[in-house]
Amino acid sequence: MKLRVMFLFFCLETILLQATEAIEGVQAIQLSEAIKGPSWGYYQGGIPPPFWSCLANSEMCAGTMQSPVNIETNDVVKNSHIRPFYFSGLWKTAGIKMELKNTGHGVKVEFPNTQPIIEGGGLPGPHKLLDFHFHWGGNSQRGSEHTINGHQFAMEAHFVFLPTTDGPKHFAAVIGVLIYAGSYNKNYEHIVSKLKDVKNIGDKAVLDSFPIMNLFPETTRCWYRYCGSLTTPPCTETVIWTVFEQSICMSEDQISEFRKLIGEPEIFTEGDNNIVDTFRPVQPLLQRKVSLSCPRRRKYYYEQYRLNTNEYGCINHGYGNRKCHD
Ligand SMILES: [Zn+2]
Numbered sequence: 103m104k105l106r107v108m109f110l111f112f113c114l115e116t117i118l119l120q121a122t123e124a125i126e127g128v129q130a131i132q133l134s135e136a137i138k139g140p141s142w143g144y145y146q147g148g149i150p151p152p153f154w155s156c157l158a159n160s161e162m163c164a165g166t167m168q169s170p171v172n173i174e175t176n177d178v179v180k181n182s183h184i185r186p187f188y189f190s191g192l193w194k195t196a197g198i199k200m201e202l203k204n205t206g207h208g209v210k211v212e213f214p215n216t217q218p219i220i221e222g223g224g225l226p227g228p229h230k231l232l233d234f235h236f237h238w239g240g241n242s243q244r245g246s247e248h249t250i251n252g253h254q255f256a257m258e259a260h261f262v263f264l265p266t267t268d269g270p271k272h273f274a275a276v277i278g279v280l281i282y283a284g285s286y287n288k289n290y291e292h293i294v295s296k297l298k299d300v301k302n303i304g305d306k307a308v309l310d311s312f313p314i315m316n317l318f319p320e321t322t323r324c325w326y327r328y329c330g331s332l333t334t335p336p337c338t339e340t341v342i343w344t345v346f347e348q349s350i351c352m353s354e355d356q357i358s359e360f361r362k363l364i365g366e367p368e369i370f371t372e373g374d375n376n377i378v379d380t381f382r383p384v385q386p387l388l389q390r391k392v393s394l395s396c397p398r399r400r401k402y403y404y405e406q407y408r409l410n411t412n413e414y415g416c417i418n419h420g421y422g423n424r425k426c427h428d
Pocket residue numbers: 235236237260333
């Protein structure tokens with residue numbers, strides 16, 4: 103512990119010192135080098151979560167609409183006057199290239215050619231799937247970013263969507279799937295079986311095409327919604343969050359394959375620099391409310407949900423008309 107505190111002082115001091123030198127006009131270029139300096143990390147190495155806001159352009163990590171959060175199911179506001187999601191683009195993925203990549207901080211799947219599109223769910227216009235990635239623990243008692251009634255899951259999958267060029271700008275939409283350790287999940291085997299091909303930083307592997315929808319829970323009718331942020335620096339507060347109410351499972355053997363990945367050695371110092379414990383601790387909700395939406399297609403009338411759609415399904419009690427930041 104003492105060592106970590108010393109390291110923190112050291113890294114903060116380095117940033118400040120080099121920034122001061124740059125401001126003094128010694129060498130302006132040194133500032134950008136200093137900023138690149140120590141990378142953000144979790145709790146093994148790098149700049150840990152409580153200090154992310156001191157990284158360049160990451161002041162928002164100390165903001166008031168941060169993610170992840172703990173969802174208290176007794177405190178959620180029910181809001182079913184919202185458009186259902188349209189996930190047909192996540193079923194039809196034949197011919198769409200999916201590339202698995204070890205980023206050094208984790209593992210993600212990118213879509214270099216065609217990005218599947220979703221609509222509805224209270225999102226302001228259609229959104230395309232930029233990538234999906236995972237967060238996990240060193241054991242299955244921890245690993246997810248969002249928690250439910252204080253319970254942390256073994257893993258969490260994040261599907262990151264951006265507005266299509268035709269749609270409104272500024273907002274990202276992230277869908278979170280909570281994963282617990284349980285029985286074998288054949289739907290995830292497309293990914294798990296390829297993890298050994300991306301063991302080291304920068305490694306890439308092309309996945310066989312499969313419906314991305316299979317990675318979601320069996321029922322996606324109910325989801326939690328709130329306005330929040332990216333859970334890694336720069337922690338930008340432009341994310342419309344969706345966390346499915348239903349969770350899924352993977353077997354211990356499947357989850358342990360993620361823990362075999364090798365990350366940035368200065369960030370992951372345990373074992374063989376294995377990527378583990380890649381979750382940001384929950385952030386205070388403050389004035390925000392989490393809503394729970396379970397819209398039914400049958401009772402779906404445009405006029406009924408129109409007003410609510412303007413709020414993207416984020417319940418903004420407590421902070422007037424303020425939405426996610428632009
Ligand atoms: Zn994430």
